[in-house]
Amino acid sequence: MILFLSTIKTLLLCIIFQFFFLKLLEISKKLWPYITIVLYIFFSYFNYNLETNLIEYIALNSMALTCYVLFLTIIFNESPSVFLFQNIKKKNLKKIFIKKKFIKHRYNLLKKKKLITDRNILTRKGSFLYKNIIILSNLFLKETNS
Amino acid sequence: MRLIELFFIFSFLTILINLIKINPREKIIINIIASLALIFKFNSSVDTMIVDMFFYLCFLYVVLNIYTTRYSSIRMNLMNSMILKKKIMTENELFVNRMKRFNKKNKSIMSFNLFYITDKLVKIFRNLFI
Numbered sequence: 001m002i003l004f005l006s007t008i009k010t011l012l013l014c015i016i017f018q019f020f021f022l023k024l025l026e027i028s029k030k031l032w033p034y035i036t037i038v039l040y041i042f043f044s045y046f047n048y049n050l051e052t053n054l055i056e057y058i059a060l061n062s063m064a065l066t067c068y069v070l071f072l073t074i075i076f077n078e079s080p081s082v083f084l085f086q087n088i089k090k091k092n093l094k095k096i097f098i099k100k101k102f103i104k105h106r107y108n109l110l111k112k113k114k115l116i117t118d119r120n121i122l123t124r125k126g127s128f129l130y131k132n133i134i135i136l137s138n139l140f141l142k143e144t145n146s
Numbered sequence: 147m148r149l150i151e152l153f154f155i156f157s158f159l160t161i162l163i164n165l166i167k168i169n170p171r172e173k174i175i176i177n178i179i180a181s182l183a184l185i186f187k188f189n190s191s192v193d194t195m196i197v198d199m200f201f202y203l204c205f206l207y208v209v210l211n212i213y214t215t216r217y218s219s220i221r222m223n224l225m226n227s228m229i230l231k232k233k234i235m236t237e238n239e240l241f242v243n244r245m246k247r248f249n250k251k252n253k254s255i256m257s258f259n260l261f262y263i264t265d266k267l268v269k270i271f272r273n274l275f276i
Contacts, residue, residue: 055150103237110225115225137217140160140213142216144167
């Protein structure tokens with residue numbers, strides 16, 4: 001139980017301090033992944049209890065951090081589906097949605113993160129990421145006909 | 147080491163279930179039932195059971211993220227179009243595609259219910275951080 005409680009405590013402290021840095025100190029939102037990872041590692045280090053197994057502690061916290069970072073991408077990158085869901089009752093929904101330019105934003109992100117070149121060709125990094133997602137999906141969860 | 151072993155057991159179970167020719171939603175349901183049965187069967191104390199269930203939920207979330215990244219991510223769609231030298235999806239096509247998810251007949255993982263749950267959490271965290 002100490003293992004579970006210390007993980008929850010780390011998560012809560014991380015959320016509180018993220019709120020402090022991002023909302024109150026207004027640190028650039030672009031830095032959220034770094035702030036999250038640094039804060040989480042910092043608090044997990046201080047919340048470690050000698051009674052718990054170190055390997056289990058690292059395993060559980062790594063898994064919790066991975067999930068938390070994946071969840072935060074929805075918050076900071078804005079998911080089109082969540083956006084639609086939140087505005088489903090609006091009259092000019094299509095117009096508002098198109099104005100958000102999700103595709104253009106993601107296309108620019110691909111370029112910024114150097115996953116594609118200016119001639120729309122995948123870089124080595126982009127190709128590596130693309131192939132890995134396909135392999136992992138084929139392995140763990142895929143559509144039946146693919 | 148128990149959680150590392152559990153990670154390999156969950157992974158092996160997920161890979162096996164993925165081989166069955168059923169839709170992803172059914173695979174997830176079978177996965178949840180089988181994994182929870184394993185957790186209940188091999189745990190004698192409530193403490194370790196809670197840790198294992200939390201670990202499993204995290205594992206499941208990561209697997210679901212891999213699936214949604216492959217089949218729903220705009221970036222994956224763009225990269226796929228570039229590799230296959232196809233026309234890049236327009237904002238309008240994206241709108242039509244995403245609207246289909248809210249159709250009541252939609253039985254895929256990315257359905258109305260999933261966004262209903264996600265939406266509540268997203269609202270809380272958006273208010274906190276943005």
